[in-house]
Amino acid sequence: MTGINYNMIPLFVALPLTVSFFIILFGNRVRWISDVLCTLSTLALCLLSLYAVGVVNGHGTITYKVGGWFPPVGICLVLDSLSCFMLVIVNSITMIVTIYAISYMERYTAKNKFYALFLLMLAGMNGVIITGDMFNLFVFLEIGSIASYGLVAFGTEEEELEASFKYMIMGSIAGLLILLGIGLLYSYTSTLNMADIARVVSEKNDSKLIVFVSVLFLVGFGLKGALFPFHWWLPDAHSSAPAPISAMLSGLLIKALGVYALIRILFSVLNATSFLPVFMVLGTMSMVIGVFLAVVQWDFKRLLAYSSISQVGYIMLGVGLGTPLGIMGGLFHLFNHSIFKSLLFLNSGAVDYATGTRDLKELGGLRERMPVSASTSLVASMSIAGLPPFNGFWSKLIIIIACVNAGHPVYAFWAVLASIMTLTVFMKVQKYVFFSELKEKFKVIKEVPFLMQFSMVLLALICFFGGLLLVPAVSGDFLQSAADAITNGKEYAQIVFQSLR
Amino acid sequence: MTYFLCMIVFAVGLYAVVAKRNLIKIIIGVMVMEYALNMLFVLFGYRLGGRSPILERYQEIKDIVDPIPQALILTAIVIGLATTALMVALAIRIYEKYGTFDITKIRKLRG
Amino acid sequence: MNKEPGMTLIVKTVTRLTVGIILLYGIYIVLHGHLSPGGGFAGGVIIALSFVHLMLAYGKDVALKKISMPVASMLESFGAILFISIAFLGFIGGYFFFHTLGKGEPFSLLSAYMVLLSNIAISLKVGCGLFLVLVSIALAGKEIKK
Numbered sequence: 001m002t003g004i005n006y007n008m009i010p011l012f013v014a015l016p017l018t019v020s021f022f023i024i025l026f027g028n029r030v031r032w033i034s035d036v037l038c039t040l041s042t043l044a045l046c047l048l049s050l051y052a053v054g055v056v057n058g059h060g061t062i063t064y065k066v067g068g069w070f071p072p073v074g075i076c077l078v079l080d081s082l083s084c085f086m087l088v089i090v091n092s093i094t095m096i097v098t099i100y101a102i103s104y105m106e107r108y109t110a111k112n113k114f115y116a117l118f119l120l121m122l123a124g125m126n127g128v129i130i131t132g133d134m135f136n137l138f139v140f141l142e143i144g145s146i147a148s149y150g151l152v153a154f155g156t157e158e159e160e161l162e163a164s165f166k167y168m169i170m171g172s173i174a175g176l177l178i179l180l181g182i183g184l185l186y187s188y189t190s191t192l193n194m195a196d197i198a199r200v201v202s203e204k205n206d207s208k209l210i211v212f213v214s215v216l217f218l219v220g221f222g223l224k225g226a227l228f229p230f231h232w233w234l235p236d237a238h239s240s241a242p243a244p245i246s247a248m249l250s251g252l253l254i255k256a257l258g259v260y261a262l263i264r265i266l267f268s269v270l271n272a273t274s275f276l277p278v279f280m281v282l283g284t285m286s287m288v289i290g291v292f293l294a295v296v297q298w299d300f301k302r303l304l305a306y307s308s309i310s311q312v313g314y315i316m317l318g319v320g321l322g323t324p325l326g327i328m329g330g331l332f333h334l335f336n337h338s339i340f341k342s343l344l345f346l347n348s349g350a351v352d353y354a355t356g357t358r359d360l361k362e363l364g365g366l367r368e369r370m371p372v373s374a375s376t377s378l379v380a381s382m383s384i385a386g387l388p389p390f391n392g393f394w395s396k397l398i399i400i401i402a403c404v405n406a407g408h409p410v411y412a413f414w415a416v417l418a419s420i421m422t423l424t425v426f427m428k429v430q431k432y433v434f435f436s437e438l439k440e441k442f443k444v445i446k447e448v449p450f451l452m453q454f455s456m457v458l459l460a461l462i463c464f465f466g467g468l469l470l471v472p473a474v475s476g477d478f479l480q481s482a483a484d485a486i487t488n489g490k491e492y493a494q495i496v497f498q499s500l501r
Numbered sequence: 502m503t504y505f506l507c508m509i510v511f512a513v514g515l516y517a518v519v520a521k522r523n524l525i526k527i528i529i530g531v532m533v534m535e536y537a538l539n540m541l542f543v544l545f546g547y548r549l550g551g552r553s554p555i556l557e558r559y560q561e562i563k564d565i566v567d568p569i570p571q572a573l574i575l576t577a578i579v580i581g582l583a584t585t586a587l588m589v590a591l592a593i594r595i596y597e598k599y600g601t602f603d604i605t606k607i608r609k610l611r612g
Numbered sequence: 613m614n615k616e617p618g619m620t621l622i623v624k625t626v627t628r629l630t631v632g633i634i635l636l637y638g639i640y641i642v643l644h645g646h647l648s649p650g651g652g653f654a655g656g657v658i659i660a661l662s663f664v665h666l667m668l669a670y671g672k673d674v675a676l677k678k679i680s681m682p683v684a685s686m687l688e689s690f691g692a693i694l695f696i697s698i699a700f701l702g703f704i705g706g707y708f709f710f711h712t713l714g715k716g717e718p719f720s721l722l723s724a725y726m727v728l729l730s731n732i733a734i735s736l737k738v739g740c741g742l743f744l745v746l747v748s749i750a751l752a753g754k755e756i757k758k
Binding site: 555575578579582586589590593594597 | 648649651653738742745748749752753755
Binding site for chain 3: 014017018021022024025067
């Protein structure tokens with residue numbers, strides 16, 4: 001129990017908050033200080049998350065009592081391998097998007113307030129991932145959501161305000177339903193600590209209230225994570241936001257606040273494995289409906305937002321299977337989708353920065369004038385469509401094989417169909433944006449600034465080598481242990497109590 | 502019985518969000534739902550014959566109502582305040598750009 | 613209609629008498645947060661309301677002369693940084709947010725220093741934040757009327 005190992009855990013939340021308040025205070029004085037502070041802090045968090053993976057693999061699950069109070073009296077922060085997995089994804093992609101946003105947000109006024117809200121959203125997401133207490137989860141969920149409502153409306157054009165208002169109403173209702181679920185769970189178990197609730201629920205075994213609370217959580221977190229009947233806010237919000245914010249929302253927020261929280265509560269805390277068929281059905285419907293609606297779009301970012309709905313359906317299908325192979329496929333697809341969807345949104349932002357339009361019918365032939373954006377976009381499109389040897393191919397293959405192995409060939413058929421349609425959608429995007437003839441008015445555009453190119457190339461490299469994550473030497477520590485943490489859901493309580501004493 | 506009344510207030514708020522056309526009425530509906538949930542939380546903490554959970558100099562800790570929901574509600578009220586403030590600011594900006602508060606006329610995004 | 617900003621003479625007179633009392637009451641609730649109900653957030657809201665009361669009765673120019681917007685913004689960030697640094701002080705004791713400063717004797721005003729300082733920091737942030745929000749809404753309303 002050395003000092004350095006354990007005191008780093010609250011830094012994941014405290015560091016972005018502190019830097020955000022400093023940026024508000026000093027941002028107007030010196031011009032470049034907000035860029036430097038934001039980049040340094042996200043870089044520090046990314047390195048800290050990689051260090052945390054090493055620590056958790058060496059010591060097992062580590063817990064941290066905030067303020068020295070023992071749970072269930074106090075709040076504890078729990079880092080097990082699933083949390084480390086999510087932390088690495090969130091912090092590294094945030095660092096890359098920050099580098100992109102340094103030059104993209106020059107076009108907007110009030111860049112300091114952008115960085116302040118951005119770091120606040122990061123603090124909220126990190127808090128949801130590492131917390132071990134139910135009400136703390138709700139508080140950080142709302143912090144992240146409120147910061148994102150403000151960021152979607154950042155440009156204050158007409159479309160952005162309308163989209164942000166719709167997103168805000170639906171997000172608030174989702175938060176209220178989650179609060180109702182937490183209240184009912186508290187009145188049933190009289191404790192708020194996640195491990196304690198798991199112990200009490202497994203002892204009491206009265207299933208009617210647990211079913212009602214599980215349904216409330218499914219609806220609430222499903223609204224936050226854009227599952228099938230609750231996805232209506234996503235196309236407006238993700239297409240109207242500025243490009244780095246769309247990348248953060250679509251790549252990270254709907255997964256950290258929606259899918260991860262749902263997995264944590266339904267698998268580790270409530271142990272309600274009778275809900276898995278519901279996951280599979282909702283996931284499949286998201287997959288198919290998302291991709292069919294994406295084919296008919298002519299707006300670049302709206303098309304990408306609809307395909308986000310479809311890919312989150314893949315993740316839910318993988319996790320809902322319940323077999324170890326399926327869960328590993330679902331988590332791997334979560335990692336891959338964060339990377340290539342962020343890359344696609346950053347590409348659309350680059351196209352918007354250079355040409356000023358997002359309409360597919362007006363763009364064309366940008367490959368000659370913008371080589372870096374075109375090649376990274378090609379890598380991302382091949383990856384999301386599932387072509388070998390990029391990382392999307394491996395994760396979709398694992399999910400389809402797991403479906404067939406578990407005895408659900410119908411779901412495997414729908415997964416293959418959605419994959420073929422995704423290939424169609426992205427061939428359409430590539431043809432209309434990059435590969436046809438160059439229009440007259442676009443002959444004078446230049447490539448985007450260096451920082452934007454650097455971040456896009458970095459993400460494309462991770463896309464390319466992402467398949468290596470399946471090699472057992474690398475994935476044994478990282479991916480496989482995260483999947484094990486879910487399948488061992490029943491032992492969450494014992495693991496946390498052991499590491500406390 | 503009082504729990505049921507709280508759920509009726511929640512349902513009234515939900516009706517206001519779903520069925521009204523004015524932006525300000527939708528915001529008021531969300532606020533009413535938040536207040537209904539806060540009241541429900543306080544009711545969950547009630548114990549029969551309890552007094553207020555304040556530690557004073559010459560009184561023992563016996564027969565108090567549960568203080569934890571009261572701390573939770575304080576946080577939830579702050580979150581509600583932040584959400585309401587942001588919604589009102591957005592509604593003012595929408596009125597500047599569109600000139601109306603009617604949601605059937607604010608429909609630039611479709612498809 | 614009134615030719616000068618603000619409300620009628622009765623409202624202005626009552627405001628002049630009560631604004632100081634409201635501010636003092638807010639500070640009382642903040643400082644006694646560890647002994648009686650209230651604490652940082654409730655006291656901060658009451659402090660903000662005293663300035664907003666001034667703005668409603670006299671028009672926003674008078675209220676902005678008492679605290680201008682950049683000063684309020686700086687005070688707000690300062691309150692937040694004070695709160696985070698109090699939390700970081702807990703690292704001395706070994707845990708984040710640990711109760712490092714002394715505990716004092718129970719039930720007296722100057723005890724539990726950590727809670728007292730946190731209450732003051734929170735009241736600064738909440739008070740200035742709420743005041744800024746309501747002044748911005750009033751300013752935006754002025755623009756729409758033009």
